Amino acid sequence: MRLILLVITVLTLQTVLSQGQRKKKVPSVCDKAKIRYGVGFNPHPFDCSQFVQCFYYPRRRVEPVYRTCDFGEFWDQSKLRCLPAKYVNCKFDKCKIPGTLFYKHSDPNKCNAYWQCVNGIPYGQCCPEGEGFHPVRGCIPNPSCKDMCPLKDRLPGCNRKPVSGAPTKFEQYTDNGIWERENCPSGAAYDPTDCDCSLKGIIVPGRRCKPDVKLTFDRDQIKDISGNNYRIYSEGVSVYRGAAYFRGNSRLVIDRLRPSKNDEGVLIIKMRFREDKRRRRFVRGLQGLVTNGHCGKEPSVVIAKLQNKILLGAEANISRQFPLPIVNKPWKEVIYIKDDYKLTGRVCGAAFNDWCIGKLRDTNCGYQIGAAPGLAGFVGLIDDISIYRCKPLDAVININY
Incomplete structure (x- = not known):
């Protein structure tokens, strides 16, 4: 359960006038952003070492993108730049907690990276070669940890x-x-x-990419309308107002959707969900939204929900997993993109990616929705589920918000 264990270790928008009436505006990570040269900047909702860059378009459309500072740096909103962490006052820095000696770096893929607290000041550090970081014991022997330090593999800003x-x-x-x-x-x-x-071959000449699976929940029926007529097995899932309702012990299974030789080297999953807030107190821990481990094996694709976060994971030659924040809106949209080089997540309009080299590990299992092995089941509504194994038009995987 390596992927699931790694994912689990990740710890835990205003109003506008319209037609003369005041309507509630959908919240965004770009709200109250500072503008410089027509581009907005905001701190990340919970990570000191990241920030949000916001691009503005006509008709009030905004495209937010998450950026990461170089290793050892925090984002300084007052100066709109990344600076050494010791010069930045960030409320999410755990070194502010009295008695804290160190804590894990926010990048879950760097097994040797951590923050060392010296008199309450954070310093980016890496364990020596042959050792990995343990959240309680610090640096301990770990021959399988081979990450390099310093970790300067990010793009700290963008002038495009x-x-x-x-x-x-x-x-x-x-x-x-x-x-x-x-x-x-x-x-x-x-x-x-x-x-x-960097999106090579986003449009395949002479060919229109269609979804392998496209689920609808109209007329109290659960149906695949992609044209492939996949049989959808429903276990305890009901239809409510045109969406699928999951009770925490229910799931949808697409048994026949498995890797094939005709795949074009990309997997795209689109969906949206709405939590059942009435039953929130009964749900504990990570909830499975989509995985490809319906037969009980460890999945290589994970979309899961934790409070205020969506966790995305992929098992490949170089595996990756990372959390993205959720904004406070009823329906949350999620787009999961895995190609031969990267894992990209787009949640509530904002995007982030990381290197994830190689093809997804084959689990010989189909996909399940609303559940995951070893995780709690999802409680709430899921709708607009599409799964692609080709590269569609840009409009399909846009990050419009």
């Missing part, structure tokens, strides 16, 4: 922004203070989470 409706174009900020439009190379599209033209 996407162009609405034009996936193969981007705007570059220049020294003379203006944004100039540029084109991506042939066969590539601009990805704001990479700050580069």
